[in-house]
Amino acid sequence: MSSYEARFKVWRGDAQGGGLEDFTVEVNDGEVVLDIIHRLQATQAPDLAVRWNCKAGKCGSCSAEINGRPRLMCMTRMSVFTREETITVTPLRTFPVMRDLVTDVGFNYTKAREVPAFVPPAGLGPGEYRMMQEDVDRSQEFRKCIECFLCQDVCHVVRDHEENKKAYAGPRFLMRIAELDMHPLDAAAETGLDRKRTAQDDHGLGYCNITKCCTEVCPEGIKITDNALIPLKERTVDRKYDPLVWLGSKIRRRSSPA
Amino acid sequence: MSVVDRQEWDVVVVGAGGAGLRAAIEARERGARTAVICKSLFGKAHTVMAEGGIAAAMGNVNEHDNWQVHFRDTLRGGKFLNQWRMAELHAKEAPDRVWELETWGALFDRTKDGKISQRNFGGHEYPRLAHVGDRTGLELIRTLQQKIVSLQQEDHRETGDYESRLKVFQECTVTRILKDGERVSGVFAYERETGRFFVLQAPSVVIATGGIGKSFKVTSNSWEYTGDGHALALLAGAPLLNMEFVQFHPTGMIWPPSVKGILVTESVRGDGGVLRNSEGKRFMFDYVPDVFKEKYAETEDEADRWYDDPDHNRRPPELLPRDEVARAINSEVKEGRGSPHGGVFLDVSTRMPAEVVRRRLPSMYHQFKELADVDITAEPMEVGPTCHYVMGGIAVDSDTAAARGVPGLFAAGEVAGGMHGSNRLGGNSLSDLLVFGRRAGWHAAEYAQGLTQDRPPVGDAQVDAAAAEALRPFSAEAEDVAGPPENPYTLHQELQQTMNDLVGIIRREGEMEQALKKLAELRVRARRAGVEGHRQFNPGWHLALDLRNMLLVSECVARAALERTESRGGHTREDHPSMDRAWRRLNLLCRLSDPTGSLAATDPVRGQISLAPETTDPIRPDLLALFEKEELVKYLTEEELYE
Numbered sequence: 001m002s003s004y005e006a007r008f009k010v011w012r013g014d015a016q017g018g019g020l021e022d023f024t025v026e027v028n029d030g031e032v033v034l035d036i037i038h039r040l041q042a043t044q045a046p047d048l049a050v051r052w053n054c055k056a057g058k059c060g061s062c063s064a065e066i067n068g069r070p071r072l073m074c075m076t077r078m079s080v081f082t083r084e085e086t087i088t089v090t091p092l093r094t095f096p097v098m099r100d101l102v103t104d105v106g107f108n109y110t111k112a113r114e115v116p117a118f119v120p121p122a123g124l125g126p127g128e129y130r131m132m133q134e135d136v137d138r139s140q141e142f143r144k145c146i147e148c149f150l151c152q153d154v155c156h157v158v159r160d161h162e163e164n165k166k167a168y169a170g171p172r173f174l175m176r177i178a179e180l181d182m183h184p185l186d187a188a189a190e191t192g193l194d195r196k197r198t199a200q201d202d203h204g205l206g207y208c209n210i211t212k213c214c215t216e217v218c219p220e221g222i223k224i225t226d227n228a229l230i231p232l233k234e235r236t237v238d239r240k241y242d243p244l245v246w247l248g249s250k251i252r253r254r255s256s257p258a
Numbered sequence: 259m260s261v262v263d264r265q266e267w268d269v270v271v272v273g274a275g276g277a278g279l280r281a282a283i284e285a286r287e288r289g290a291r292t293a294v295i296c297k298s299l300f301g302k303a304h305t306v307m308a309e310g311g312i313a314a315a316m317g318n319v320n321e322h323d324n325w326q327v328h329f330r331d332t333l334r335g336g337k338f339l340n341q342w343r344m345a346e347l348h349a350k351e352a353p354d355r356v357w358e359l360e361t362w363g364a365l366f367d368r369t370k371d372g373k374i375s376q377r378n379f380g381g382h383e384y385p386r387l388a389h390v391g392d393r394t395g396l397e398l399i400r401t402l403q404q405k406i407v408s409l410q411q412e413d414h415r416e417t418g419d420y421e422s423r424l425k426v427f428q429e430c431t432v433t434r435i436l437k438d439g440e441r442v443s444g445v446f447a448y449e450r451e452t453g454r455f456f457v458l459q460a461p462s463v464v465i466a467t468g469g470i471g472k473s474f475k476v477t478s479n480s481w482e483y484t485g486d487g488h489a490l491a492l493l494a495g496a497p498l499l500n501m502e503f504v505q506f507h508p509t510g511m512i513w514p515p516s517v518k519g520i521l522v523t524e525s526v527r528g529d530g531g532v533l534r535n536s537e538g539k540r541f542m543f544d545y546v547p548d549v550f551k552e553k554y555a556e557t558e559d560e561a562d563r564w565y566d567d568p569d570h571n572r573r574p575p576e577l578l579p580r581d582e583v584a585r586a587i588n589s590e591v592k593e594g595r596g597s598p599h600g601g602v603f604l605d606v607s608t609r610m611p612a613e614v615v616r617r618r619l620p621s622m623y624h625q626f627k628e629l630a631d632v633d634i635t636a637e638p639m640e641v642g643p644t645c646h647y648v649m650g651g652i653a654v655d656s657d658t659a660a661a662r663g664v665p666g667l668f669a670a671g672e673v674a675g676g677m678h679g680s681n682r683l684g685g686n687s688l689s690d691l692l693v694f695g696r697r698a699g700w701h702a703a704e705y706a707q708g709l710t711q712d713r714p715p716v717g718d719a720q721v722d723a724a725a726a727e728a729l730r731p732f733s734a735e736a737e738d739v740a741g742p743p744e745n746p747y748t749l750h751q752e753l754q755q756t757m758n759d760l761v762g763i764i765r766r767e768g769e770m771e772q773a774l775k776k777l778a779e780l781r782v783r784a785r786r787a788g789v790e791g792h793r794q795f796n797p798g799w800h801l802a803l804d805l806r807n808m809l810l811v812s813e814c815v816a817r818a819a820l821e822r823t824e825s826r827g828g829h830t831r832e833d834h835p836s837m838d839r840a841w842r843r844l845n846l847l848c849r850l851s852d853p854t855g856s857l858a859a860t861d862p863v864r865g866q867i868s869l870a871p872e873t874t875d876p877i878r879p880d881l882l883a884l885f886e887k888e889e890l891v892k893y894l895t896e897e898e899l900y901e
């Protein structure tokens with residue numbers, strides 16, 4: 001087992017301002033960046049603020065930017081860096097800093113509330129739902145999302161454009177719309193809610209120009225752009241130009257084995 | 259000093275895991291204005307980590323399954339110490355609670371005929387766990403979170419305010435339950451971001467804070483698991499039950515050191531993974547205890563046939579209840595047949611094609627690849643026991659989830675005791691959260707609604723005392739003569755080491771006495787835990803406050819474990835290795851020695867906790883009749899059998 005001293009730069013400060021602070025800190029075999037942050041807390045900076053929870057890549061709390069790239073601190077092995085490298089840890093840039101590595105991610109909770117919820121189908125009681133695995137695969141892929149908000153952080157539509165935040169839900173919540181739209185039993189359409197159109201009209205789908213940066217940072221490996229955003233766009237286009245195409249696809253889906 | 263902000267609610271739920279969210283949904287749907295408080299962000303509670311599934315006898319995969327079989331398995335798993343009425347309600351109501359999730363948008367894995375798929379798990383006779391790959395907890399949390407959002411959307415349509423009837427206070431920590439005489443009157447909390455104090459007044463408080471694992475060094479639990487709810491209840495005068503029973507999950511990661519303790523889900527074994535020692539032997543065949551002999555295969559061939567033909571073969575011993583498997587691993591390692599890093603091998607690579615491993619166990623594949631550079635489709639994992647779950651908890655009424663002796667206090671989820679007896683079966687927690695979360699929310703709402711005219715007030719003195727207690731770490735140096743302030747991180751590490759080494763998986767009288775001494779010392783030192791900086795998002799301060807809770811709960815575990823002179827489920831005594839039928843009817847209740855709840859006066863030697871044994875109600879005859887007589891004689895005393 002081999003230990004070494006690594007050089008770290010960690011952003012410290014609050015809403016009023018702050019800057020990078022230098023640390024030299026011990027690193028042991030197999031450790032991740034979050035271990036090092038914890039060691040700093042225990043030995044050098046007891047009030048260093050950081051969010052974490054599961055330390056197993058499951059809760060999406062420990063998001064930060066490591067050498068400028070949005071990542072989960074608990075899933076970033078120290079072995080991906082050389083021993084000579086100085087490692088810089090900064091808070092997510094798209095959201096306002098609260099303190100040190102902790103940002104105010106309230107934007108995401110606001111957006112979550114604006115997406116209309118699942119509409120249960122009339123006439124089917126609990127225990128009567130029948131869905132085929134192949135029909136739920138796609139929505140299940142999107143439900144792997146751990147809400148780390150790394151995709152929201154990286155998306156250029158809001159990353160440096162505070163003014164777009166009001167009109168734009170961001171990849172995570174556009175994907176949520178796609179998820180509900182592809183849910184085999186969602187009855188939104190029956191109540192007059194057209195999810196595809198709301199993606200375009202209310203949640204800013206049009207801002208996305210499919211750069212795929214969101215997909216690249218997703219720690220769950222969800223193909224956000226290819227599987228959620230592009231289909232949502234295509235179907236929005238379909239629907240706008242040819243309602244029959246849309247209707248056809250809807251009917252076909254409904255008559256698959258029930 | 260009472261400039262603390264106050265708000266009024268009908269029901270306050272402390273905790274936003276499965277139990278807390280289910281309670282909040284129920285209370286709000288029954289018309290109570292409901293507030294939820296949680297330490298982390300909404301949607302990130304510990305429940306999110308659950309992997310394997312939710313146990314519910316829906317009978318989708320094996321039609322022979324029903325609530326009676328589930329009830330039997332639960333009692334066997336808990337070695338008959340379970341609060342049987344809870345186990346009964348749980349087995350009966352779990353299917354409805356799972357189906358209801360589908361109507362809120364959950365997407366479970368499906369069977370061929372489009373129903374919810376169910377998988378095998380240790381101690382469950384039939385495939386019973388509804389699941390989504392190995393991320394079932396995430397699905398559960400997200401579904402409940404989205405249901406809460408949908409209720410808020412409803413409220414928004416009606417009142418113009420999302421939070422008029424149901425509000426989540428995220429990243430806030432409750433440090434005291436407030437009372438007016440006997441009755442609950444609210445909670446005292448601080449906002450983690452700002453350090454600001456506030457009070458939520460309410461006649462009903464539901465505690466749903468989860469477990470205690472962070473008092474142990476090697477654990478699968480997250481930072482939230484500092485036993486807060488257990489301690490809050492004790493301080494409010496409610497007793498805890500069965501605290502000696504702590505579950506060590508047999509399979510945690512052991513290498514590299516920084517990931518030691520992270521869970522390797524039981525589904526690995528449920529889906530065909532086997533345990534081997536350094537000699538390549540499937541050692542579990544040597545560890546099937548007498549009470550389970552008829553149910554488990556004796557040869558590898560029979561065990562392997564079981565996966566395809568469970569009706570004509572007995573199950574592999576790798577699927578024994580967790581306490582058995584954890585002890586077996588412990589013995590193998592001790593006898594020198596362990597793996598290089600001090601565990602045993604868990605192998606799926608020789609059992610199924612790589613493709614199947616990646617599909618069935620995606621997050622395990624990911625976890626080992628990312629954190630340990632191990633490709634589980636090509637080589638075995640190294641695993642060992644890790645502190646996972648506490649069976650003990652707040653003593654509650656089975657039907658209403660009301661805590662004993664404190665009107666207005668309710669508890670559900672891991673923080674509540676009784677349901678799982680001496681050992682919990684995998685999958686039975688998530689179902690427990692839903693069944694009893696709902697019941698707690700229901701009865702909390704009903705109780706609050708019965709008190710519209712006569713709400714217990716919150717007195718200023720209590721609020722001031724709570725504020726002073728919370729601020730203490732900032733002035734630790736100034737107050738004390740005994741020496742310099744203590745570093746809370748150091749105290750925490752010493753506590754974890756103590757519990758791990760002295761009150762861990764195998765227990766001995768002398769070691770537990772030593773642990774109690776060490777806890778007394780830590781308690782004295784913890785009063786001098788000092789912190790730097792200010793109140794704004796200061797983790798050192800948060801930890802200093804959590805220490806009070808961990809110390810209280812650890813003392814409960816150590817005292818009760820020392821008292822129980824037998825081995826049963828999650829409590830193994832090297833000096834009392836067998837199960838004793840006379841102990842089955844006895845519960846150990848932990849109470850605060852000084853009932854005023856002020857911890858300052860407690861004696862460092864005698865400690866803060868007193869124990870009282872209590873004889874439990876006899877199991878209802880129709881429930882006993884579900885078992886064969888031959889099985890009952892292994893658990894019940896002669897006189898109980900005659901009754």
Ligand SMILES: Cc1cc2nc3c(=O)[nH]c(=O)nc-3n(C[C@H](O)[C@H](O)[C@H](O)COP(=O)(O)OP(=O)(O)OC[C@H]3O[C@@H](n4cnc5c(N)ncnc54)[C@H](O)[C@@H]3O)c2cc1C
Pocket residue numbers: 272273274275276277278295296297298303304305306307308309310311312313394395430431432433466467468469478479480482486487521646647670671672673684685686687688689691
């Ligand atoms: C890795 C892992 C895998 C598991 N897999 C399974 C499985 O497959 N099946 C199964 O049935 N069980 C499983 N379990 C067990 C199960 O996940 C837990 O027992 C269960 O999730 C506990 O839920 P809960 O609602 O009681 O509490 P939690 O989900 O832990 O929530 C506790 C809540 O209380 C809040 N809280 C705590 N203290 C305070 C305070 N002082 N003030 C305010 N808020 C507070 C927390 O912030 C949190 O919101 C697993 C456990 C682990 C660790």
Ligand code: SF4
Pocket residue numbers: 154155156157170171207208209210211212213214215225229
């Ligand atoms: S693909 Fe769209 S959503 Fe994703 S980062 Fe690019 S612009 Fe943003």
Ligand code: SF4
Pocket residue numbers: 060144145146147148149150151152172214217218219220221222224
């Ligand atoms: S989609 Fe991926 S990156 Fe975005 S919040 Fe979810 S898990 Fe994180």
Ligand code: FES
Pocket residue numbers: 051052053054055056057058059060061062063072073074075
């Ligand atoms: S701490 Fe949960 S994802 Fe990193």
